[in-house]
Amino acid sequence: MFQYLNEEAETLSREKIEALQDERLKRIVAYTAKSNPWYAERFRKAGVDPLNFGGIKEITKLPFCSKADFREQYPLGMCCVPRNTLAEMHMSSGSTGTPVVMPSTAYDLKQWAQCMGRCYVMAGAKRGDTCQITPGFGLFNGGFGCYHGAREAGLFIVPTGAGNTTRQIKLAQDFGTRVMVSVVSYSIRIMELLRQTNQGLPDLKIGIFGAESFSAEMKKRITTGLGIDAFDIYGMTETGGIGLGMDCPAHEGIHVWEDQYIVEVVDHETGEPVPDGEFGEIVITSLNREALPVIRFKTSDRGRILTRKKCVCGRTHLRLDTISGRLDDMLIISGVNFFPTQIEQSLLKIPGVLPNYQIIIRDRHGIKSLRINVEAEPGVTGFMVEKQLKEDLGFSPEGDIYKPGELPRSEGKAKRIFYETLDDNSSKGETK
Numbered sequence: 001m002f003q004y005l006n007e008e009a010e011t012l013s014r015e016k017i018e019a020l021q022d023e024r025l026k027r028i029v030a031y032t033a034k035s036n037p038w039y040a041e042r043f044r045k046a047g048v049d050p051l052n053f054g055g056i057k058e059i060t061k062l063p064f065c066s067k068a069d070f071r072e073q074y075p076l077g078m079c080c081v082p083r084n085t086l087a088e089m090h091m092s093s094g095s096t097g098t099p100v101v102m103p104s105t106a107y108d109l110k111q112w113a114q115c116m117g118r119c120y121v122m123a124g125a126k127r128g129d130t131c132q133i134t135p136g137f138g139l140f141n142g143g144f145g146c147y148h149g150a151r152e153a154g155l156f157i158v159p160t161g162a163g164n165t166t167r168q169i170k171l172a173q174d175f176g177t178r179v180m181v182s183v184v185s186y187s188i189r190i191m192e193l194l195r196q197t198n199q200g201l202p203d204l205k206i207g208i209f210g211a212e213s214f215s216a217e218m219k220k221r222i223t224t225g226l227g228i229d230a231f232d233i234y235g236m237t238e239t240g241g242i243g244l245g246m247d248c249p250a251h252e253g254i255h256v257w258e259d260q261y262i263v264e265v266v267d268h269e270t271g272e273p274v275p276d277g278e279f280g281e282i283v284i285t286s287l288n289r290e291a292l293p294v295i296r297f298k299t300s301d302r303g304r305i306l307t308r309k310k311c312v313c314g315r316t317h318l319r320l321d322t323i324s325g326r327l328d329d330m331l332i333i334s335g336v337n338f339f340p341t342q343i344e345q346s347l348l349k350i351p352g353v354l355p356n357y358q359i360i361i362r363d364r365h366g367i368k369s370l371r372i373n374v375e376a377e378p379g380v381t382g383f384m385v386e387k388q389l390k391e392d393l394g395f396s397p398e399g400d401i402y403k404p405g406e407l408p409r410s411e412g413k414a415k416r417i418f419y420e421t422l423d424d425n426s427s428k429g430e431t432k
Ligand SMILES: [Zn+2]
Pocket: 248, 249, 250, 255, 311, 312, 313, 314, 315
């Protein structure tokens, strides 16, 4: 019943996975040090001899790298191959400043296609299935990652890219889309339009979602609303793009392709490893990339390792819990720490509340307060929202209830968090 793109690699024994990781880690340390003085200098400072590095058991001796390193080394300071051997690049800009660039050689594109291809097949996609790719084809890695992987898995690609929801629906109907890739907020948009126009997508069975953290409650709305099985794909520009892992049909955690990546979970502040099962910051090392292998990249994603045991699907690669949020996005309001996805989870528990909302963080003289605007069907009252948030988060923010369709929509990743500074006497007007 369960299918694999690469059965041998996906079902390696734990011993074999660890032996392979050990060998590849030693190789990547020696390779990067030899290819680029930036890496060599960092190893030297950390007291690591790249030619005699001890492998996995010494991984904590290797220095971390971060988004800031990518920005400082823009455009190709961390690249390990000559520019004329590159095949493609992707980039993410983030909220401020210099972008993060990930260059790829032809070998890297094959590696990416392999990872993404495994995800499609794991979700149940079969050779010849129509696969509609709604993330944009551009600098953002999503569209092209889905494309390379779909080629590898032998799917029939409908590369719509972002936007034009009416046409997306028409193409999905006309070409019998069975697999659709999208960001969560965009699938909400499609669901909304289907409902308004009284249409359906009877062939659609598999939804692959990435790029935004989403709550279990949101997932439930999507799976029932579209009548699909929903998968949570993981990966980022710095690791070579989306597809380094995804959950399988058992939905008991995100399998990370451990022959390609090492996952660690560390304390966000101290950088010390935390035991399996405990939450911390996810750190990724890419073991099989040529142009820009990351070594101990601090993702800022908060998560935990659920298990390293073999899954019912037969895969042996470890499983991560759903990413609970970006540590950079954690909010502290009235002394309570929480992630925006917790607000989403709480709101969507209320029947009649729609998956369109805004979180507004107001800063008055350094004191933060929260305002939540949400769309809801008639009958939902402010009191119901307040009560639910109080119960789940321990305090109730201010806010308004909007009619369906009143809050602004986006064609891509939704903007849900807004910052406002109300510091009347201060010369600084910027928060984030
Ligand atoms: Zn599994």
